[in-house]
Amino acid sequence: MKPEIIALNGYYTLIAATIVLLIGRLLVQRIKFFQNFNIPEPVAGGLLAAFILSIVYSTTGHSFAIEKPLQDAFMLIFFASIGLSADFSRLKQGGMPLVIFLVIVSVFIVIQNLVGVGMASAMGQNPLFGLITGSITLTGGHGTGAAYGKILTERYGIANATDIAMIAATYGLVSGGLIGGPVARRLVNKMGRKPVEQTVEVDSKGSYDNQTFESAGHQRLITATSAIETMAMFAACLAFSSIMIKTFPDFKLPQFVWALGFGVVLRNVLTTVFKFDMFDRAIDVFGNASLSLFLAMALMSMKLWQLADMAGPMLAILAVQTVVMIFYAYWVTARFMGNDYDAAVLAAGHCGFGLGATPTAVANMQSITNTFGSSHKAFLIVPLVGAFFIDLVNMAILDRMMAWFGTAL
Template sequence: MEITLNGYYTLIFATLVLLLGRFMIKNIKVLEDFNIPEPVVGGLVAAMIVYALNIVWGYSFNFHQGLQTATMLMFFASIGLSADFGRLKAGGTPLLIFLAVVSVFIVLQDVVGVGMASALGLDPLLGLVTGSISLTGGHGTAGAWGVVLEEEYGVVGATTLGIAVATYGLVAGGIVGGPVARRLIKNLGLTPTPDNPNPSNVEKVAGAQSLYSTKHDEDGDHRQEEMFEKPDNIRLITASSMIETLALFAAALAFADIMTIVAEGTWFQLPTFVWALAAGVIIRNALTMVFNFDMFDRAIDVIGNASLSLFLAMALLSLKLWQLTDLAGPVLIILLVQTLVMILYAYFVTFKIMGKDYDAAVLSAGHCGFGMGATPTAIANMQAVTDRYLPSPKAFLIVPMVGAFFVDIINATVLQIFTKIPF
């Protein structure tokens, strides 16, 4: 029996899923320790209930797709509207180098995913799902690309698999980041002395502290640490600022809709959510650089976080878990290999290219966090390291900007190239 729910009931169930996730995280410590998002926790429980109803009584639920699509586009537009390229100056050369390191790893992650999938007899496009779509991209990107792969490429179960892989990545990224950094720091000869650091330790991070203080003052705000990695922070918003911000979102979504139609069948055909992200980037930087417009970032943050949570809740409600039964074994093998690749890359590439010093070790822990999971995982990894050893302002300046904003732009570009390759 199929039960179709309209937009009202879809929204009601989505908010109930979010409340359930919040309740579980507050009462189950391991979920909080690994920074598992509220919609993922509540959504997976809801998906299991829907699965049980299907197996026992044959019920199947269809939720309102238009609302889910709208929230997805709003989320990606918020990423674009937050990606102020002027902030690249705050990170300087180290940020650009780290962006290059991350970009190469995204390509490597997809090469490994596609190669392993082909070797195990799976659709190569499922390799992208077990690659940067879900791991570097996280749940939002997994849900968005899952829909594209299912509808345009006929990849069955791509959304369900993407959500599952992204959840694995959050846990794995939180597990491997700390040990990688501690091993590197041990090789540097630093000891855990947070209360009484020795002079040599202080000297090694003094340069980074100075850089951070200067650049942070020039930037004039701390919002790169507050967007998607701190969604519960209180932000003061007025009705007029919210209306202005909604107008920006409307412009981004309208641009995305028009470009999707115009580009259909051409060489620059892109998924609608990629156009939404690109539109946000164009609008943001055109207004700030050309017209010196003062963007109201707090409203963008709130709309972006709320849209992401609602989108994930609805995506998880729509999961069909029975589609994954035949993929469990091969996918687990691919994910274990991806985890090993992340560890080796962070240890031998990220650390060395970023300077082979204490800051580079902390950056390696952060890279494990969002290379496998998400920016909150990266922040948690770095906090665990700096709480035990020394502060690393340089790492806390670079990772949030790369992980929360710029990596999604790079990932979307890389994935668009990979999907055009005839496997």
């Protein structure tokens, strides 16, 4: 039988993603290893799906392609939910810890790039290859990797830069989800903190419950009216982000930043100017569901046979980057953020977006807080820094480093 790519339309992509999530939940519930290391459910189910699909590919030559726009839509909805939850009156709570955390992760971006460039040069590779296996894909993710991959190919002649970036970003997404839980778990165990007893709570209708993204299993009352209002706001954020990307194609901000930013503006205009009663519980539920579906789709579409074919230098750099992230999160992030429980959750989040993406960071933190209790501080700081500020810092650092090393070639 002739090998072919089997394309899954939107319906089958959604069905496959939900099955992956249900299997992931079952794996985490039944396998002690996943519980002990706080592996997020989308990561557990997604990796299993990726292995199964790799076996199918190796035996039959058939591969599967999911509905990419659907995956992107769930990613945008998640980031829009962060923006729609960003009440300016609550953002002030971040204060100095938010600034300190931003400085910590900014320093790590520089270290990440220096490690990549240094190892690439030592192995006789183009120094810019080190940036692809540095913050372009690890801190930046797939979107930044795609954008800079095109630039590196067109301006600096690095062949297949975009393909390399996609593989590196996928590696980072998986490794970021795998190491965040264990790093935080070790920090928490050293503190002697015990798991909290999980109770099912149901919110009554009323004011903001201060639980956004922290407790994915926390039950929240949602009416049909609030669901429709929330979907309308998400639609506005996605539409605005699409218009801005098409209107300003040369502007380097990824689309999810536009969605997040417009969510912040929309939220505060509606609540401040029009005194709109924002239903945060609906935003929370839609955001958490979109987060899980996005991660499931991203991981089940991963082509492990491409990872197996990666060049030795790339594997070596990515492996070292993972070790550097572990040590930095454990010894620097946690220490400078206070060396307490909140700092441990922040370290898990840093592992998530320092190697993968903000959704991975949130999933890492949820896996910890679901066991050891909530961390309002971490869930206020990480989404803001990981999904908004750090992209601006990363782009500024990358542009400077590309100018330095590009000129040196």
